[in-house]
Amino acid sequence: MSIEAAPELHYITDQAFLTDVRSVARQITDGDWKPDFVIGIGRGGLVPAVYISHHADLPMLSIDHSSKVPGFADELLAKVAAKSAAGVKLLFIDDINDSGGTIAYVRRLLADNDCEGANLRFAVLINNSRSRATVDYWAQMIDREEDKRWFVFPWEAVGTRNAIIEEALSVPERLA
Template sequence: MSQNAEPELHYLEYYEDFLAKVRVLSRKIRESDWQPEFIIGVGRGGLVPAVYISHQLALPMLSIDHSSKVPGFADELLGKVAGMSAAGKRLLFVDDINDSGGTIAYIRQLLVDGGCKADNLRFAVLINNVRSRATAELWVDEIDRDQDKRWFVFPWEAVGTKDAIVEEARSVPERLS
């Protein structure tokens, strides 16, 4: 795909579809052998699903704003979360999509560096890319990014301008071509 080509935008904007995905993910969490004590939304994309899952499972929610790229901000919070894990708390991180795996890998590494116990940590996403370099333990839909080049636009993103959505999609051309 050339830098100027229009990405294939796939809008996931129907509330009922989103709610159905949240219910499926919540059911998978509830039925798993591993039960979290906290839901942690990964900002920005994971915050909305995390709030819904937190309510669905009646669990407290924390948030980590990874997307802001403010130096040290998320890292400091992740240090506190790593301490919670080291003290025995089970933490489920929620994001919208595990695409390249960059977010999950980054968070896992910071948590490990902060003393996190790996057994107390899981990731859940609405959409999981089988080609991702990091693992999400729970997901609703699975894609193969080698075959599926759609840029997923979640309901909370759909309120943005098309230009902004296209610009964000083009910022990671390796996912589109």
């Protein structure tokens, strides 16, 4: 797909972002399960995690999954897996559960490092009902079979249109 045949870009406003963050944060704070840490999955989950961390008055950790740089994701996930095995409750946050690839990867790595599954939860702002991974909290549900928009979050909107389109086209099956 060329840039001329770019997907529909849907820019999420700051206000819509805040509404979604507050919705997810309320689900977490009003629920019976209380995390000890909020963990932002980088890049997209870092900004929502900061907001939710402040709203819920919880400390925040970050895992830079998107960088693919050794030492910034897998090794840290092994460390947080050990925390969960010791009884620490961990809430992982990402911006969108689209294909489910990121969440499935994080869960698999945690499991490979003896993570205690009962001490884990996942939250996103936008959840694809057809994702191969499930999450516990979300603000909006979409169906990728019907909704082909590429969601541009406020922190991404500062990028160039070409960079945003290139990112969207990097995994074409999400939009096909």
